[in-house]
Each structure stands twice: as structure tokens, then as C-alpha cells.
Amino acid sequence: MAKLNIYLLGRVEILLNDESIIDKLSHKSIGILNYMAVEKNKKFNRNKIADMFWDSNDFDTSRYNLRYNLWQFRKLFKKLNQGIDPFNSDKETICFDEKLDIYVDIENFENDIDDKTTKELENMKKLYKGEFLEGFYIKDSPKFNDWVFYERERLQRNYIKTLYKLKDNYKENNEYQKAISILEDMLAINPLKEELYLEIIKIYIKIGDRKKALKHYNRCVKRLREELNISPAEEIKKAYKEILSSESHIQETLxxxxxxxxxxxxxxxxxxxxxxxxxxxxxxxxxxxxxxxxxxxxxxxxxxxxxxxxxxxxxxxxxxxxxxxxxxxxxxxxxxxxxxxxxxxxxxxxxxxxxxxxxxxxxxxxxxxxxxxxx
Incomplete structure (x- = not known):
């Protein structure tokens, strides 16, 4: 049985029997495979796919372009797999052949996180190697690019939920350095989110590292001042005063x-x-x-x-x-x-x-x- 691995989180990669074939495919062929892979068991309307990738008022041209790109992939697939056809299709629809062994990274990432163990959450985090279809863009396919944008936002929200849950689990188990590492990952996504800085500051206060707590307070102040020209929220300023009072500093912030x-x-x-x-x-x-x-x-x-x-x-x-x-x-x-x-x-x-x-x-x-x- 032929095995197809499609990686959509981070840099796009497509493996056929563990061999990369992405450099053997056109940009739109890659886009079509990615689009179908998100719902790999679905039967797709050919007209809808043609319209998404060519956005043309010329129906015949769009259909021809779709057939040509599918033919290219079929040709490559059959060459590497002794004549196997990866698709089931008719005049109106197309889908992956059920005999094809397909792995898509996002299928394990989209599971509900509420009942996940810490180990399962860690595995989900590892799957997220970057944004959905990171850097992948098709110049003359605005509908496809819009679809990528909304999928990217949806999957990033799920990634952030995973990070929040994982961070909370670490804090409950007193694994504070791991919790801080997760908070840093979250700040990499949104460096202006004040409550993330506050959590880091409070963790360092809790474990008695006032120097690092103060360092992250100043980091927050600098970022907000440079990016938004504002001061931190009052709760963060209260945490700052707690740091100073615990160190017997007599100075206070302005x-x-x-x-x-x-x-x-x-x-x-x-x-x-x-x-x-x-x-x-x-x-x-x-x-x-x-x-x-x-x-x-x-x-x-x-x-x-x-x-x-x-x-x-x-x-x-x-x-x-x-x-x-x-x-x-x-x-x-x-x-x-x-x-x-x-x-x-x-x-x-x-x-x-x-x-x-x-x-x-x-x-x-x-x-x-x-x-x-x-x-």
C-alpha cells in the first residue's frame, strides 16, 4: 500500500513512501493536495476546487487547469507506485482513494484538549512546528489564500488553548520552569499580552527569584513603551511594588x-x-x-x-x-x-x-x- 505523509504545520512537506516529492509538483498541485488533505476523507466538488484555485469566469479553462494538475500528480504517483491511482473521481467529484494510507499532521492536532493528559498535550505541542502552511501563498488564487488565512487563525487558536492548558498543568505540578517556557512560547505569538508577563513575574516571585521578576517587569515596560507608548496595567505595577518592597527598596515608581x-x-x-x-x-x-x-x-x-x-x-x-x-x-x-x-x-x-x-x-x-x- 502506498503511504502519503502531508505536513501542513510549519514548512509544507509531502512525502510519498518516505521520499519528498514536493519539488516534483507545481505550486498549484501542492495547494490542491493541501486543501484536500485537511478533510482527507471528504468527497470534493470539482467545480468548487477549480473556482478556488483559478477564480476564473471561464468555466472550461478552470476545469482544464484542474484536470491537468491532477494528471501531473497521478503521473508522478503511478511512476513511483507501479500504476496506483491516488484518486477516485468522476465528472463531478474527486476524493482520495480509500486504499491510500494518508497521514496528515493536523488530524492529531485538532483533538479536543479538555481531557488530555500532560503527555498528550506535550505531543500536540510538538506537532505545531509553525503556522499552517507557513510561507505558502499562490499569487493568483485569492480564494485559496483566504482559506489558508482562516485555517491558520483557527489552528493557532487551538495551539494557544493547548499552551494554556499545558501551562496550567505545569503550575499545578509545581513545574515552574516548564510553565515559564510555555509562557515564553505564548509571548512569541503575542508579545504585547500583558497578562503573560504578569504570570511570569508572579512565578518568579513565588519561587523567590526577585531579580528575574524585576527583569521581566522591565521587559514588559520596554515592549509596551516602544510598541504602544503606554504603561503596564495597574496589576503589573502592583507586582513591581511587591518586588521592591520584598527587597526593602525605598524607591517607588514615579x-x-x-x-x-x-x-x-x-x-x-x-x-x-x-x-x-x-x-x-x-x-x-x-x-x-x-x-x-x-x-x-x-x-x-x-x-x-x-x-x-x-x-x-x-x-x-x-x-x-x-x-x-x-x-x-x-x-x-x-x-x-x-x-x-x-x-x-x-x-x-x-x-x-x-x-x-x-x-x-x-x-x-x-x-x-x-x-x-x-x-
């Missing part, structure tokens, strides 16, 4: 206190420009609305490029611009500080100044020469 002073923390990613100022803006936004409403619109607009959280205070969104003009940022923050210090002197407390990013340090020097600001 916090406005009740004595009309601003405390700038030391332990921040110093290679991220404007990091400390961006965190400072977060804390300013926590001040009472009655005070913030006195801040000029132009000042909100000038600091918007380093922290988009201020957008809610900007009435004319058309004026927003992501280009950073340093002197405008400095002057805008100076004006805001003047509003905050109308009723009392405003003090700035700097702890471990050597860790603060260069641009934020430059602002501190700038503002320290102004009235009503005491460093």
Missing part, C-alpha cells in the same frame, strides 16, 4: 505623594528615552480633575507624544502629532508643574539618580533652575 512632592524611582530601564517622564505623566493623571482642568490644551498636546494617556484631556484630536520635540515637552511639563505648585511649593525627590534615563535626567536639570521647584 509617585506623587501627599506632601506635594514628586518621587522619581531609580530602578527603571535607563535605555528607554523619556521613560521616567512618561511614568511621571501617569502619576500626574491621577491628580484631581479640578486641578488638571486648569492645564492648557497646548501643554497636553506637547506631552502627548511621550504618553498617549493624556489624549482624554485634548479636545481637538486633529492636532495630535507623534513627533517628539524635546524643548516643547520640557516647557509643557514646566507649565504643568507651575499649575501643581500654585498653592504650595513643589519638591522633586530623586532616588539613585544614576539609573534614570538620560532625557529625563536632562529635564530634571532643566526644571531645577525654575522657581518653586526644589530638588
Amino acid at each position: 509617585k506623587l505623594n501627599t506632601e506635594n512632592s514628586i518621587s522619581i524611582a531609580s530602578y527603571t530601564p535607563s535605555n528607554i528615552e523619556y521613560y521616567s517622564l512618561s511614568e511621571l505623566i501617569d502619576k500626574i493623571m491621577d491628580i484631581e480633575e479640578d486641578i488638571l482642568k486648569n492645564i492648557d490644551q497646548n501643554d497636553w498636546i506637547d506631552i502627548y507624544p511621550i504618553n498617549s494617556i493624556v489624549e482624554k484631556h485634548i479636545e481637538d484630536k486633529r492636532r495630535l502629532d507623534n513627533n517628539i520635540v524635546k524643548i516643547k515637552v520640557f516647557k509643557a511639563l514646566e507649565n504643568i508643574f507651575k499649575i501643581l505648585s500654585l498653592n504650595d511649593q513643589l519638591n522633586m525627590i530623586i532616588d539613585e539618580i544614576k539609573y534614570i534615563d538620560d532625557t529625563s535626567l536632562e529635564f530634571i536639570k532643566f526644571i531645577s533652575y525654575r522657581e518653586r521647584v526644589k530638588v
